[in-house]
Amino acid sequence: MKNIVLLLLPLFLLACTSTQVIRDSEYKYSEAAFKFSDPQKALEQFPQKEHGGFVTSIEKSWLGFWAGETNQDDLLAQAHTLDSRQYISLSRETEYFFFNESEEGYIPAEHEIIVMHLISSMYFMRNQQWDKARVEAKQASYFLETFFKADQKHFDDPALRTWLAGIWTALGEWNEAQVDIRKAYELTKDKNLLPWIEQKTAPKELSIAFEGTGPKVTWKFGEPLPGFEQDKEKPTVTISYPTLPWFERHQVRNTLIREQISKSNYMSQYYGIQLGKGAQRSVGFVTANTIRATGVVLGTVVGLGGLYVMAVIASHGGGSGSGELFTLPLVGGFYIAKSFWEEGDKIDESFKEYNEKMDVDGKESLKTYRFVRFMPSWISVTDQLVLTATGKEFSMKSPKSPTTVRFVQKF
Structure with a gap:
């Protein structure tokens, strides 16, 4: 009798417990494929749940870019949905956040919103749609530069600024690129950036290198949030910035606005x-x-x-x-x-x-803590050729740009 009851119990609970959120373990084959420099295989092994959701749309778009895909419909749908819902500003303990809830109830991290527009800009450049690529770069810049007043403490990041500077350079907007390089210097005091700030004309070649596949995630039982560890040593490129602060900021954000997070539709999976x-x-x-x-x-x-x-x-x-x-x-x-x-x-x-x-x-x-995976661990900028035994590379150059920009994914 006991065995019969225990056998039937999971069937009973199936009606009570949602299984639509992707578990950490379900990513393992896709993540392994990407780490071994096979983004196409990573897409094929990608978990089947959350189709059309914010997190999976960004993840698959990033994998798809390195697999050579040109379709960005899911990415644009997410941007359109979020824009139609409008962003709001929240303040907690002198810190300011921009806040929006996706259609399925996920509340994106700030870096995830910015990354969404950066990836979209790269897709448009690949498809030779330079004006649309510029609009997406402007959107990314808006959330880094304009959304908050200058005296409001808010999220900014040198790795994202470096990425955006590469996009501006490929679009032939060297002055805009220097705005982001200057801001990266203010954030880091990295003197290696000074020659770029002082350079009057754009370089003929530029490399933006994405290295690694994101920080390592570690869980402790009973803790609502995971820990993150840098998964690779600092690259040999002189000007390199880690993405680890993106994930640490996400944890801080979720803690400070936990009331809003707990009310989101997405958390119903946990309940x-x-x-x-x-x-x-x-x-x-x-x-x-x-x-x-x-x-x-x-x-x-x-x-x-x-x-x-x-x-x-x-x-x-x-x-x-x-x-x-x-x-x-x-x-x-x-x-x-x-x-x-x-x-x-x-x-x-x-x-x-x-x-x-x-x-x-x-x-x-x-693992109720959801976040966009497959992001790089480090983002670097150099005017030298970045060589990689395993990796992917795409070159971008608009008709008005004097610079060929190589975007390189090093695994």
């Missing part, structure tokens, strides 16, 4: 796990008590049956040994009730153990 636990407890309680009650009823019936038979015999003048004989049903009834009660205790304990295991496995596999 599904909690509902499943509650339902499982209820099933265990009802099942165990039903078995106990059944034992008591059966034991009582057997015992009372014995008493009835004894009464009948006594009324007909039964022998002196009949009393001892018919105490057996009484004792048997007691043992039946006791046996069922003990089985009920075992079922109750089994459900408790199953519940604890489900709690651990559910949290460990669901």
Whole structure:
């Protein structure tokens, strides 16, 4: 009986727990393919859930770019949806955030919004749509430069500025590129940037190198947010900036605006796990008590049956040994009730153990902290040729640009 109940339990919980959010473990084959410089294989191995969602649209667009794809419809759909919902400003503890909720309820990190426009700009450049590429670069610049007032402390990042500077240069907008290079200098005080700031004319060649496939994610049981570790040593290119601060900022953002995060539609996936636990407890309680009650009823019936038979015999003048004989049903009834009660205790304990295991496995596999994966670990800029034994490279140069910009993914 216990095995039957435990066998049916997952089917019952399936109705209570949503399985639409991609688990960490479901990315492993796609991530492995990308690390081994095969973005096409990474797309083929990509998890099938969350189709058309914000996170997966950005991830697959990034993989698709390095696989040579030209279609960016999913990317543009996300930008359009977010723009139509409008961004709002939130302030917490002197820090300012821009905030928007995607159609499926995910609340993108600030760097994810900016990256969405940077990737879209690169797609437009690949498709020779230079004006549209410029619009996307302007959008990225807006969130880095214009959305907040100058005196409002907000997110900015030298790696994103470096990436955007490369796009401006490919579009023939060296002055715009220098704005971002100057800002990267203000953020880092990296003196290697000074010659770029002072250079009056654009270089003939430029390389923007994306190295690695994102920080390592580490989870500790009971913690709502993961830890992140840099997954590669600093590149040999002199001017290189880590993307680790993007993910650390995302954690800070989620903590400071946790009230809004917890109300988002996306978090209903987590609450599904909690509902499943509650339902499982209820099933265990009802099942165990039903078995106990059944034992008591059966034991009582057997015992009372014995008493009835004894009464009948006594009324007909039964022998002196009949009393001892018919105490057996009484004792048997007691043992039946006791046996069922003990089985009920075992079922109750089994459900408790199953519940604890489900709690651990559910949290460990669901990982409610969602973020855009496959991003580079470092972003570098150089006027030298970036050589890589394994990697992908695409060169961009608009008709009005004197500079050929090589975008390089080093795995």
